[in-house]
Amino acid sequence: MSPLFLVGLVATAIPLVLHLLRRRQAPVVAFGPIELLLRAERRVRRRVRLRDLALLGVRIALVALLALAGARPYLRVPTVAGLAAGAPSSLVLVLDDSMSMQAKGARGSAFERARAAALEVVSSMGSDDNAAVVLAGRPARAVVGALSFDRGMVRDAVAGARVGWRATDADGAMAIAGRLIAPSAQPLRRIVVFSDMAAHGVAPGAGWKAPEGAELRVVDVGTEDLSNVAVTQIVSRLAPEAGDGVFAIQASIRNFGPRALSEAVVTLEVGGHAVARGFVDVPARATRQKTFFHAFDGDPRADVRIARDELAADDVRFVQVDVARPRRLLVVDGDPRPARYDDEVFYLVRAMEALGLAPTVTDAEWEDPGHADGAGSNRFTDFEAVLLANVPAPSADRLEELRSYVRRGGGLFFAAGDNAARAASRNLGELFGVTFSEAPVEEGPFRLARPDRSLPIGDAFSPSGSGLISARIDRRLRVRARQGTQVPLHFEDGSPALTASRAGAGRAVLLATSIDRDWGDLPIRPGFVVLARALVDHLTGERTGSASRREILPGQPRVIQPTGAVRKIVVETPRGASIDLGAGPATFRGAEEPGFYRVLVERAHGGLAEDTQSSFVVNPDPSESDPARLDRPGGSRSGGWLTLASGLRKLPLTPYILATLPLLVALETFLRRR
Structure with missing residues (x-):
């Protein structure tokens, strides 16, 4: 026996494999109705499977969120x-x-x-x-x-x-x-x-x-970026050297940053249209001025702009130029001199001329009101303001004229000096709301203290006021302010240096030193022009061609008192909104945005018309442009x-989880009912 041939039994699997491979398949015969049913069944089976999976996921999420809410998780x-x-x-x-x-x-x-x-x-x-x-x-x-x-x-x-x-x-x-x-x-x-x-x-x-x-x-x-460029001031004045009716618009450009600014473009716009452009180089942390000359034909509103930067709010500044009638001012010279530079009113008159004003100057002849060359030949009522510079004591009649003039709305200014010291009296003090000391003249030197900036006159002495606050005063009048008298400026020892009072409809201002060089160096300070402008602004209640009386800071209230009787006052804001303030006088408290605010009034005859003397501008405080930062505090x-x-x-996270649960319950109900 050859058992090895038994291995051939394995070959019996060959017919089986061949049979399976050659198994006949039943022929497939396409039948339309059956094909449609099978296709629909497959679609339904997929949709049901997806719904069941979604329902399972929602139920698992509900259980999980309930457990999480109980655990009170947080991030x-x-x-x-x-x-x-x-x-x-x-x-x-x-x-x-x-x-x-x-x-x-x-x-x-x-x-x-x-x-x-x-x-x-x-x-x-x-x-x-x-x-x-x-x-x-x-x-x-x-x-x-x-x-x-x-x-x-x-x-x-x-x-x-x-x-x-x-x-x-x-x-x-x-x-x-x-x-x-x-x-x-x-x-x-x-x-x-x-x-x-x-x-x-x-x-x-x-x-x-x-x-x-x-x-x-x-x-x-804040940030550590200390770069900023701003238009910090804009001043206008008549410029007769450039032609009749031409105004000079001078803008101050301040570079607060550590890098110099080269050929910065400065644009003057009038009535919303660019009328002039120029270039200015500003060193690091320095200020430069750019002056434009323009003859205003109609709209007196102008602004000066520079390129926008990260703080765009200070890249434009507005001014409304007073192109109306000139101010009528009388300057009474109490100590005229042959040499014009030694004259009592030399610096005051020159400062006014720099502002485009042409005051009437006369000598003080109080004892003879009818003197052909004296103050008596000029009626006070012909002028909006009278400025007395170191005048001698007025007669009783002339003092009564001054008192009546102020009560009726006139502005009166009194500057000290040797003659004025001898004129100090109880009656004169009452006119200005002060009391003179028995020995009114005191020898210095004296220094001025920080001013009260609630009045434009005090603002003229601000630290940025071109050196006025550091003026040297060698002599002064010792006065005491009476109740109701404002003191915008003191000496360092508390004695009043400048007083402002009201009498009837008028205003009276007293300066306790002189406006020439006999009692100090105040008149030779560059800021003396600023003081002259502020004085005229305050005494006349109007503006001298600069922005001082028309300009307020954002958020400040504005008292609007048009001349004569008015039925209605309407203020138009820079965005075009009209705000009805009713009959005047009124206080406007919506001056938030910089720009021009037009004041329209309705009088007994006629409709609404702009009162240009009441219109004003809003400009931001230039100090806000300085990006310098505080040191970190201690203590x-x-x-x-x-x-x-x-x-x-x-x-x-619990509140968010609980807020999600009702949504999941609603979704589970929806899926279950499908």
């Missing part, structure tokens, strides 16, 4: 560091809405960053926390005027805040914040300031300081200086 998200309260707290959110906050960066404007940070703080408040909101643009004001537990109201106040063109009122904002937080009984009381921390926002050497009993947190939304009451997104806070 750690970036937030403003140092503001996690812990204990129940009272917060006063101080939001800087001044013009400098319009400066744009890679992440939007500084104000947008400040508002977003403030909204984060509101979102992190607990149910036991209360808050108030203060805006720091001058004048500062509260938009949530009391501590409130209504987080929605606080959030709406912050979200609705808008950046404007006002200056920064740090002191006012902190005073309001202190009053709001003082009644709080919460364990933690905190004031949070959101600002670009520009140095112009606070007084020199000062800072944002919290009141006693409150913590301060400063959220710095226990100076608070922490924080940055954006410099910490982490817990963001609870």
Whole structure:
């Protein structure tokens, strides 16, 4: 037997394989109705499978979310560091809405960053926390005027805040914040300031300081970019050297940045149309002037513009030129001299001529009112303002004339001097709202103190007023202001240097030193022209061809007093809105945006017509253009200086999970019923 042949049994599988491979298939015969049914069945089967899978997923998600909600999960998200309260707290959110906050960066404007940070703080408040909101643009004001537990109201106040063109009122904002937080009984009381921390926002050497009993947190939304170019001033004057009726429009261009500016384009626009262009080179951290000459044929409104930069709000400045009748002014020379440079009124008259004014100059002849060459030949009522320079004592009749003149609406100015010192009397003091000392003349030297800038006359002595504040005064009249008399300028020892009073419809101003060089160097200071302009503005109640009387700051109220009786006063804003103020006089409180504000009046006869003497312009405070930053504060009451997104806070997810559950239940019901 050969068992090896048994291996051949394996070959028996060959027929089986061949049979299976050659198995005949039944022929497929296409039949239309059956094909349609099979195709529909396949589509239904796919749709049902997808619905079942979706229903399974929704039910799994419902169970998972219920479990997660019970676990109270949270996320750690970036937030403003140092503001996690812990204990129940009272917060006063101080939001800087001044013009400098319009400066744009890679992440939007500084104000947008400040508002977003403030909204984060509101979102992190607990149910036991209360808050108030203060805006720091001058004048500062509260938009949530009391501590409130209504987080929605606080959030709406912050979200609705808008950046404007006002200056920064740090002191006012902190005073309001202190009053709001003082009644709080919460364990933690905190004031949070959101600002670009520009140095112009606070007084020199000062800072944002919290009141006693409150913590301060400063959220710095500023940048380290200190570059900015701005039009900081615009002045107009008659320019007879350029032709009849031609005005000189001089703009000051300030480069606050560390790099020089080469061939910057400066444009003069009149009536909304460019009429002249020029170039100016401005070194780093310096100011240069650009002067245009233009004869105004109709519209007296002009503006000077430069190229837009990150802070576009200060790249244009507006002026309304007074092309109306010239001012009628009488200058009474109390000490005329043969040499014109030694004459008492030499500097005053030259300053007025530089402003395009042509005053009438006369000698003081008080004792003989009918003197052909004296003041008696000029009736005071023929003039809008009378300026007395070192005049001797007036007679009783002449003093009564002056008193009547002021009561009827005239403007009267009195400058000291040797003759004026001998003229100091009780009656003269009453006219100017002051009392003279028994020995009125005092020897110096004396220095002037920081002025009260509530009046344009005091503003002429501001630190930027071309050196007036640093004038040397060798002699002065010692006076004391009576009740109701304003003192826009003091000497450093507190004695009044400049007083302003009202008598009837008129105004009276007294300067306690001279306007020549006998008593000091005030008249040879470059800013003396600014003072002369401010004096005439104040005494006449109008403008001398510059912007001083017509110009106000954003947010300031404007008193509108058209001459004569009017039925209606309407103010047109730069955006074209018309605001009806009713019958005059009226106070307009909507001057927020820079530009031209036209005042229309309706009188007894005729319709609405512009009163150009009442129209005005709004320009921002030039200090807002300076990007210089404050140093970081120190001390226990100076608070922490924080940055954006410099910490982490817990963001609870449970409210979002619970808000999702009803949606999933509705979806599950919908799928189940399909």
